[in-house]
Amino acid sequence: MSAQPKIRLRGLTKAFGDKVVLDGIDLDVMAGTSMVVIGGSGSGKSVLLKCILGLIEPDAGSIEIDGKNILALDRAGREEARKHIGMLFQNGALFDSLPVWENVAFGLLAQKKVERRAARAIAAGVLAQVGLADSVGDLWPSELSGGMQKRVGLARAIAAQPDVLFFDEPTTGLDPIMGAVIDGLIVDCVKKLGSTAIAITHDMASAKRIGDRAAMLFKGRIVWQGAASELMDSGNAMVDQFTHGRREGPIQMELRK
Amino acid sequence: MNAVLDFIATVGRAVLGACRATGHLTLFALEGLSHLFRPPFYLRAFLRAMLEIGFLSLPVVALTAVFTGMVLALQSSTGLARFSAESGVANLVVLSVTRELGPVMAGLMVAGRVGAAMAAEIGTMRVTDQIDALTTLSTNPMKYLVAPRLLAGLIALPLLVLVADILGVLGGFIISTLKLGYNTGIYLNNTINFLQTEDVVSGLVKAAMFGFLVSLMGCYHGYNSKGGAQGVGAATTSAVVAASVLILAFDYVLTELFFAR
Numbered sequence: 271m272s273a274q275p276k277i278r279l280r281g282l283t284k285a286f287g288d289k290v291v292l293d294g295i296d297l298d299v300m301a302g303t304s305m306v307v308i309g310g311s312g313s314g315k316s317v318l319l320k321c322i323l324g325l326i327e328p329d330a331g332s333i334e335i336d337g338k339n340i341l342a343l344d345r346a347g348r349e350e351a352r353k354h355i356g357m358l359f360q361n362g363a364l365f366d367s368l369p370v371w372e373n374v375a376f377g378l379l380a381q382k383k384v385e386r387r388a389a390r391a392i393a394a395g396v397l398a399q400v401g402l403a404d405s406v407g408d409l410w411p412s413e414l415s416g417g418m419q420k421r422v423g424l425a426r427a428i429a430a431q432p433d434v435l436f437f438d439e440p441t442t443g444l445d446p447i448m449g450a451v452i453d454g455l456i457v458d459c460v461k462k463l464g465s466t467a468i469a470i471t472h473d474m475a476s477a478k479r480i481g482d483r484a485a486m487l488f489k490g491r492i493v494w495q496g497a498a499s500e501l502m503d504s505g506n507a508m509v510d511q512f513t514h515g516r517r518e519g520p521i522q523m524e525l526r527k
Numbered sequence: 528m529n530a531v532l533d534f535i536a537t538v539g540r541a542v543l544g545a546c547r548a549t550g551h552l553t554l555f556a557l558e559g560l561s562h563l564f565r566p567p568f569y570l571r572a573f574l575r576a577m578l579e580i581g582f583l584s585l586p587v588v589a590l591t592a593v594f595t596g597m598v599l600a601l602q603s604s605t606g607l608a609r610f611s612a613e614s615g616v617a618n619l620v621v622l623s624v625t626r627e628l629g630p631v632m633a634g635l636m637v638a639g640r641v642g643a644a645m646a647a648e649i650g651t652m653r654v655t656d657q658i659d660a661l662t663t664l665s666t667n668p669m670k671y672l673v674a675p676r677l678l679a680g681l682i683a684l685p686l687l688v689l690v691a692d693i694l695g696v697l698g699g700f701i702i703s704t705l706k707l708g709y710n711t712g713i714y715l716n717n718t719i720n721f722l723q724t725e726d727v728v729s730g731l732v733k734a735a736m737f738g739f740l741v742s743l744m745g746c747y748h749g750y751n752s753k754g755g756a757q758g759v760g761a762a763t764t765s766a767v768v769a770a771s772v773l774i775l776a777f778d779y780v781l782t783e784l785f786f787a788r
Contacts, residue, residue, distance in 0.1 A: 323659075323662070324662075325659050325662060325663075349665060352662070352663065352665060353665050355663065356663070357660070359656045359659070359660055360656070363655055363656035363657050363659065364657070365652075365657055365660070366651075366657075367648070376666070377664040377665060377666075380567075380665050380666045381664075381665040426660075426664070430664075
């Protein structure tokens with residue numbers, strides 16, 4: 271295992287005011303594998319993804335993709351790097367002023383300058399990959415159910431065939447069956463594209479289905495890393511408490527009295 | 528002593544806050560404008576904004592203009608009855624409408640109609656991560672969302688005001704001739720004789736400025752909104768209030784520039 275990791279984070283730190291959200295994150299994700307990051311609400315999971323995407327500027331540390339530190343790149347370099355990353359947002363974040371097919375083909379229309387007519391056909395193909403009929407392409411995002419919105423969001427993320435895929439709580443707000451369906455689609459897409467994936471979630475069933483490896487984030491630090499299959503019996507007291515949903519344990523919820 | 532210091536501190540904080548906000552806004556405006564000169568350009572987004580700001584505002588601007596012209600004729604004829612009323616009314620209507628009321632009324636109506644909608648749309652996109660999603664899809668949100676709207680505001684409002692000018696003068700003409708019984712030919716003659724190019728042009732320049740301000744306020748407040756539905760609501764209110772106040776303030780400044788001798 272001397273291969274260089276696809277994504278390598280070192281000492282990533284971010285604070286908002288005096289609230290430290292990321293406190294020196296070190297994380298490696300090997301090419302073609304899926305990393306699941308678990309952690310409670312407010313543990314900094316979303317901020318971690320937004321830092322890698324360049325939506326939030328970290329205070330310190332490095333983010334290397336294919337060995338290149340993207341924080342050291344200029345604006346054009348970052349935009350170039352971002353073209354190879356697809357992201358599925360927590361609530362889909364579909365553009366509600368555009369029909370579904372244009373949502374799916376948005377990245378293609380924006381960067382590769384395909385003709386609109388060709389884009390329509392490509393969108394139909396991508397929609398089929400996530401199990402949606404061609405006719406869905408003419409609907410508006412607000413006309414779709416939550417599960418369908420997630421599928422369209424997934425289709426939009428994979429349309430430009432990115433090397434790296436991010437999933438922000440892909441199953442939150444879905445029923446368990448739809449959650450399993452989305453997980454299945456995610457695994458299929460990642461395998462088919464050969465992409466490297468990072469998913470953040472607090473749904474254990476989903477974490478085991480999507481991930482090859484897993485890491486737990488607590489108070490801005492990685493407190494455990496291991497194979498995703500070991501999540502339920504990791505031997506780490508914090509992970510055990512989290513995955514089994516126990517109230518008592520090393521993690522104390524800070525509630526106001 | 529402490530009370531005095533507290534007071535000074537409060538004033539100081541407010542002043543600093545205002546400076547910071549002005550700086551943010553200026554940078555935002557400059558960045559938005561700079562995207563108008565750097566490709567790629569989003570023609571569809573621009574045309575959509577033109578439709579929204581210009582064409583769909585036509586009915587409300589037209590109605591406002593007609594009634595404003597009618598009221599002007601009615602009010603001024605009572606006041607000017609003692610003097611040479613006929614030429615006075617025509618003069619007052621045509622100058623007020625082209626220089627002042629056309630641009631200001633159209634600006635305020637568009638601020639209410641379009642500024643609010645813009646802030647709400649962009650604000651919702653912000654709080655539902657759609658703006659972040661644009662970035663992840665290799666699209667600069669300032670270029671895609673803000674620049675086309677700024678340009679559309681700049682172009683659409685002068686066109687609207689041209690329509691408003693014509694309808695405002697028409698409103699005054701209808702009341703003067705049908706209700707007040709002035710002679711049609713003399714009234715028209717007076718209108719045309721008094722009207723000069725600079726009256727109309729200064730009004731159109733004002734309109735371009737007001738249109739830009741409305742778009743800028745809608746985009747700026749929407750873009751920087753946070754905190755869900757309440758945040759979007761607050762952004763919408765701020766956009767309309769700020770645009771309206773700025774329109775009146777800049778109206779004064781521009782009038783000073785054009786007409787003060």
